[in-house]
Amino acid sequence: MKDGLAVIAMSEDSKTLDSFLRFCYPSMLAEDPSFDNLTDVLSALANPKVLETESLRCFAIARNARLKDETIIAAKHSLRQPLIPAWFGEIDLITASDFLALLTYHKNCTIAVHALMKDLQWITDHYGTQSGCIWLFEYCGCGLATDKRFLLWGNAPLLMDRLSGETVRTAAEKTTAKVRSVTNCGACPGRVKGIMAEFSDLLSRKVEEAVAPVCISLYITD
Incomplete structure (x- = not known):
């Protein structure tokens, strides 16, 4: 306890928690946190607001970290993006096999929708x-x-x-x-x-x- 309030130990660092909480409790007085370097916020990869615009970057980071659930969630959100995406820096975090797997996933989803x-x-x-x-x-x-x-x-x-x-x-x-x-x-x-x-x-x-x-x-x- 501190000053009458419970102190709870968190595994995330202060930067990650600050970014995450700003998405949970947005304020007109502060801008959304910057995600120029998503490697700093691995624990926030499943945040819907991030996935809407950065699904491919999230996929690369999650796959590199071998986070299975986050990888699958990001891959599903990437279906909103073009099959052949624009260049993104985090692509260097994954192998050609990983990227081919994502393209295969898109292709099989295309076949399903075509049917x-x-x-x-x-x-x-x-x-x-x-x-x-x-x-x-x-x-x-x-x-x-x-x-x-x-x-x-x-x-x-x-x-x-x-x-x-x-x-x-x-x-x-x-x-x-x-x-x-x-x-x-x-x-x-x-x-x-x-x-x-x-x-x-x-x-x-x-x-x-x-x-x-x-x-x-x-x-x-x-």
């Missing part, structure tokens, strides 16, 4: 009948259905590269914004938000289900 997009039975299963989801391929005869700028399906190549439900939701929001900006149709802009929200939730869930069985541990061995 999902080839067999659309899950759509009719959800909506009951093909007529119940005709709006996916035809809006109201105004011509939007033939314009790929306004179709969520037009983002399929992106989904093949960034395999996550977040990719689907982002694409759906962009599609909704584009359709609602159309001025020559009185029907589509008013109903596209609800339609796309429901479908993006369905597709994002299916994408996550498709990649879930593809386990990175199958390719990461000590």
Whole structure:
């Protein structure tokens, strides 16, 4: 006890704890901690906010430290990034075999999602009948259905590269914004938000289900 408060011994150093607690309790008076050198914060590798933007760096550090759970979590988050990433300094921490394992994981997830997009039975299963989801391929005869700028399906190549439900939701929001900006149709802009929200939730869930069985541990061995 000190000054009437319990003193608890922590295994992490002060810098790690300071960075971690700033993410847990953000303040408008201080900036988020810098992660220019992620090797200083190994214990914070599973922090969702870090993984969203630094998944590949987290993967390299976790793999180098042989942290299996953190490696798998980072690999799963890396599905939100392009298959061939930009250069990152921590790549020197892993071997060519480690990086090939990550690329293999991405490739197998791509195969799983590709199979999902080839067999659309899950759509009719959800909506009951093909007529119940005709709006996916035809809006109201105004011509939007033939314009790929306004179709969520037009983002399929992106989904093949960034395999996550977040990719689907982002694409759906962009599609909704584009359709609602159309001025020559009185029907589509008013109903596209609800339609796309429901479908993006369905597709994002299916994408996550498709990649879930593809386990990175199958390719990461000590």
